[in-house]
Amino acid sequence: MSDAPAIEKALAELVPDGAASARRIPETVGDTLFPEERAAIARAVPRRRAEFIAGRACARHALFRLGQPAMAIPSGPDRAPIWPDGFVGSISHCEDLAIAVVARCPGAIRSLGVDIEPACPLEAELVENICTAAEQRYLANAANAGLLAKTIFSIKESVYKAQYPLTHTMLEFLDVELVLDATAGRFDAVVANSALPPLGGRFRIEAGHILALTYIAA
Ligand SMILES: CC(C)(COP(=O)(O)OP(=O)(O)OC[C@H]1O[C@@H](n2cnc3c(N)ncnc32)[C@H](O)[C@@H]1OP(=O)(O)O)[C@@H](O)C(=O)NCCC(=O)NCCS
Numbered sequence: 582m583s584d585a586p587a588i589e590k591a592l593a594e595l596v597p598d599g600a601a602s603a604r605r606i607p608e609t610v611g612d613t614l615f616p617e618e619r620a621a622i623a624r625a626v627p628r629r630r631a632e633f634i635a636g637r638a639c640a641r642h643a644l645f646r647l648g649q650p651a652m653a654i655p656s657g658p659d660r661a662p663i664w665p666d667g668f669v670g671s672i673s674h675c676e677d678l679a680i681a682v683v684a685r686c687p688g689a690i691r692s693l694g695v696d697i698e699p700a701c702p703l704e705a706e707l708v709e710n711i712c713t714a715a716e717q718r719y720l721a722n723a724a725n726a727g728l729l730a731k732t733i734f735s736i737k738e739s740v741y742k743a744q745y746p747l748t749h750t751m752l753e754f755l756d757v758e759l760v761l762d763a764t765a766g767r768f769d770a771v772v773a774n775s776a777l778p779p780l781g782g783r784f785r786i787e788a789g790h791i792l793a794l795t796y797i798a799a
Contacts, residue, residue: 583677584788588697591787592680595766595794600684600693603642607631607679610638615653621660635679636672643683644668661745671695671742678790687799694743694795698735700786702727711737711754719761728786733759735793736784740770743795744777770795 585606592602608631622633640662641651652665664670670683671693680697684690703711705727711734712720720726720733737757744750756773761784770780782795 583790585678587788588678588680588790588792591785592682592695592792592794595783595785595792596682597684597690597796599689600682600796601643601646602680602682602695603639603646604678604680605635605638605642606677607635607674610635610679613638613641613651615655617653617655621656632674632679636674636681639679639681640670640672640683643670643681647683647685659745659749661742669693669746671739673697673738673742675699675790680792682794684796689799690796691799692743692746692797694739694741694745694782696735696738696742696791696793698731698738698791698793700728700789700791701731703730703734707734713755713758716759723763729761729763732784732786732791732793733761735791736761736768736770736782736795739782739793739795740772740780743780743782743797744772744775747797748775748777750775 589604596602612634622630640654655663657663668683669686669692672681673696675697682693682695708730723729737754740757741752758771760769766785784793
């Protein structure tokens with residue numbers, strides 16, 4: 582069982598001012614789905630139902646923290662969540678946790694992307710598919726290269742989720758290049774062939790999990 586309170590605290594420290602977050606443990610969350618959310622899991626296996634239900638519960642809790650009553654958050658045809666008017670947000674789940682972040686929009690934040698992964702090294706044979714040449718040079722000088730490579734994977738998933746609502750563009754891992762400040766837990770990201778400004782965010786390794794958050798300022 583994960584140390585969910587420690588991860589909740591770490592996530593709350595990652596989110597920028599004006600945003601809110603929440604976490605749930607899948608399998609422990611009652612089904613509070615709205616009818617318009619159910620299509621997304623109509624034929625899903627129990628594990629997928631549990632993570633979806635937990636993700637929606639997190640999202641509603643985070644919205645509640647911003648003063649928003651419970652509302653439906655359906656999935657679009659591209660699987661991206663459709664947030665209530667006036668909000669942006671992002672959801673992620675791994676085997677033992679679901680998390681969500683939300684912010685009011687318009688406001689200081691145009692878009693958010695979040696990811697959670699188990700804090701274990703990326704398989705060596707995947708590194709060249711995930712990390713650019715510059716990122717691989719960075720890893721070559723790092724003490725914990727495998728874990729940092731997994732962190733790069735997680736950050737790129739969060740970048741993808743943050744940029745998608747603005748661009749509706751599918752990205753490959755090598756379309757995104759990161760510069761990490763591992764000490765500060767910050768990163769900058771450049772998306773190839775994109776009109777987006779440079780992106781950035783924060784990451785943290787806490788209680789056996791990698792947390793990555795990308796935010797695009799208004
Ligand atoms: C969405 C994706 C990034 C992560 O999905 P995953 O592996 O299931 O992992 P997570 O649990 O972290 O995230 C799933 C959640 O992301 C959200 N999501 C899915 N598609 C999304 C999109 N296009 N834009 C924003 N958020 C999206 C959903 O809330 C989803 O959960 P839900 O279906 O329960 O609502 C992945 O499935 C995907 O579509 N990848 C293709 C693009 C990519 O990865 N490129 C390389 C990185 S640049």
